[in-house]
Amino acid sequence: MQDVIQNPRPNQFRGMRRLDWDGSAPTLTAHIAKDGREFLHPELDRRLTVRECLRIMSVPDDYIFPDHIPISHQYRAIGNGVEYNMGKALASSLLSQLNQVPTQICLF
Numbered sequence: 001m002q003d004v005i006q007n008p009r010p011n012q013f014r015g016m017r018r019l020d021w022d023g024s025a026p027t028l029t030a031h032i033a034k035d036g037r038e039f040l041h042p043e044l045d046r047r048l049t050v051r052e053c054l055r056i057m058s059v060p061d062d063y064i065f066p067d068h069i070p071i072s073h074q075y076r077a078i079g080n081g082v083e084y085n086m087g088k089a090l091a092s093s094l095l096s097q098l099n100q101v102p103t104q105i106c107l108f
Contacts, residue, residue, distance in 0.1 A: 016040055019048070025056045030079035033072045050074045058084040 018040040019025055025039075032039060032053065039048050048056075050071065054063065057078060065074045082090075 018042060028053055028056060028079050030076045032079045033075035050078070053078045057081060060084070 017026060017038060019042050021042045028039065032048075039053075040046070041048060041052070050065065051061075053075065055061070065077075069077075081087075
């Protein structure tokens with residue numbers, strides 16, 4: 001972080017946000033895989049860990065990425081993902097709707 005502040009480079013994104021313990025987290029994007037500076041730990045001078053990002057996305061703690069998945073791909077998967085509880089609610093709603101649809105085939 002200090003390097004970015006003291007030695008700015010051309011076309012380098014400098015937006016760093018320290019998360020607030022009591023506030024809402026901003027949307028995690030796939031860009032977090034690149035360098036993670038956009039989202040900083042609330043107290044420590046470091047980016048968020050994969051586990052911390054998964055917790056922000058409400059993913060249960062028993063979920064783990066397989067060992068062969070590179071950490072940059074783990075961050076990208078989180079940033080491209082849908083928040084767990086939202087995805088679960090959408091899937092439940094879609095399943096409910098699909099169960100109500102008659103199984104007729106309609107040809108036009």
